[in-house]
Amino acid sequence: MSEYAQIASSAREMRRDIIRMTYSTGRTGAHVGGALSLVEIMAALYLEILHISSSDPEDDRRDRLILSKGHGVMAQYAAMRQAGLLTEEDLLSYKKHNTNLSAHPSMNPALGIEFSSGSLGQGLSQGVGSALALRRKGNNSRVFVILGDGECDEGSIWEAAMSASHFNLTNLVAIVDENQLQYDGTTSLTMNLAPFGDKWRSFGWAVDEVDGHDLSALLKVLSLQFSRPHVILARTVKGKGVSFMENEPKWHNGRLTQEQFEQAMAEQEESQ
Numbered sequence: 132m133s134e135y136a137q138i139a140s141s142a143r144e145m146r147r148d149i150i151r152m153t154y155s156t157g158r159t160g161a162h163v164g165g166a167l168s169l170v171e172i173m174a175a176l177y178l179e180i181l182h183i184s185s186s187d188p189e190d191d192r193r194d195r196l197i198l199s200k201g202h203g204v205m206a207q208y209a210a211m212r213q214a215g216l217l218t219e220e221d222l223l224s225y226k227k228h229n230t231n232l233s234a235h236p237s238m239n240p241a242l243g244i245e246f247s248s249g250s251l252g253q254g255l256s257q258g259v260g261s262a263l264a265l266r267r268k269g270n271n272s273r274v275f276v277i278l279g280d281g282e283c284d285e286g287s288i289w290e291a292a293m294s295a296s297h298f299n300l301t302n303l304v305a306i307v308d309e310n311q312l313q314y315d316g317t318t319s320l321t322m323n324l325a326p327f328g329d330k331w332r333s334f335g336w337a338v339d340e341v342d343g344h345d346l347s348a349l350l351k352v353l354s355l356q357f358s359r360p361h362v363i364l365a366r367t368v369k370g371k372g373v374s375f376m377e378n379e380p381k382w383h384n385g386r387l388t389q390e391q392f393e394q395a396m397a398e399q400e401e402s403q
Contacts, residue, residue: 134179139346142174143399145209146372150395152205152225153387159226160386161234162202164376165279168310168343168367169206175349176275177210185215188243194272195245195261199254200279200308201235202384208232216243252285254278255305259291262303276305281313284322289334295360296335304353305336305362308343310369312380328364336362343367373398 146167153161177183181194198207208225211217217232224230231239235249246257258276265272282288295303309327311318318324328338337357341348343365352363369383370376373395376385387395 135346135350138174138178138350141178141210141213142170142346143402145170145174145206145213147396147399148209148212148219148222149205150373150387150392150399152208152222153385154392155223156226156386158386160384161205161226162384163205163387164312164370164379164382164385165200165203165308165310166205166209167371167373167376168308168369169203169277170209170371171344171346171349172277172306172308172365172367173206173210174213175346175353177214179350180353181275182272183214183216183243188216189240191270192272193243195258195265195274196243197245197248197254197258197261197274197276198236199248199257199276200251200282201248203277203279203308204232204234204236207236211242251279251282252287255288255291255295258303258305259295259298259300262295262300263298266300266302271302273302273304274300276303278305278307279313280307280309280311280318280324280327281321283307283324283327284313284318289330292331292334292336292360292362299358300360301356301358303360305360306353307362307364308367309364310343310367312369312378312383314380314383316380331362331364336360338362338364340364340366344371372402 153163225232262274339352376382
């Protein structure tokens with residue numbers, strides 16, 4: 132199996148793990164829609180792009196990943212399993228008592244969770260600070276920050292974008308999960324971001340726009356380096372891979388019945 136085929140296979144398994152984790156939460160449910168839209172992005176990062184060691188996640192030479200849209204964390208946990216940082220047993224502890232795998236990221240350097248998140252709009256500022264600190268230490272590691280498109284309504288995102296450009300943080304990459312939905316509807320109706328790419332360009336960023344489910348395209352743009360901060364606008368589908376969840380705002384957070392769980396898992400087998 133080629134390396135690309137292996138990553139694609141891992142992405143399919145990540146979707147299964149996200150569905151299993153969601154079902155395991157019972158009546159409380161989970162933020163499944165925004166996790167499924169992140170699968171290929173997380174697979175590309177953890178299985179190819181990030182320089183991170185499963186044996187020493189705290190190595191100072193590691194790349195940093197900050198999940199600012201913390202509600203998508205199941206995709207991160209699933210990718211960490213594929214990268215050897217977590218086990219299947221760990222995933223089954225998701226949202227359980229005394230677990231390390233909470234509903235939003237909880238800072239845990241031993242697992243490579245750089246910051247706690249969930250309150251939207253903060254991660255890019257954390258990324259700016261991290262990238263600036265690394266540069267001042269002479270550390271060539273890169274910082275990747277994953278944002279939601281709805282999160283970009285927050286003014287703090289644009290303050291951080293301006294700071295990144297001012298300090299010319301060439302070691303900073305932002306990835307926007309542009310699924311065009313947020314908690315209560317479409318981004319275009321809630322707060323229209325268009326022309327989204329032009330906004331980032333006006334703040335001095337290099338901009339790439341890609342299909343966020345196309346692994347080949349993601350791997351290509353994530354490998355690029357520029358003489359300025361870089362943002363990737365990844366067009367995605369909320370609930371990707373589960374027919375009754377795709378593009379449905381109600382699956383921002385939802386619970387699965389046994390029948391829905393079985394249908395979702397069956398669809399993963401059909402997609403192979």
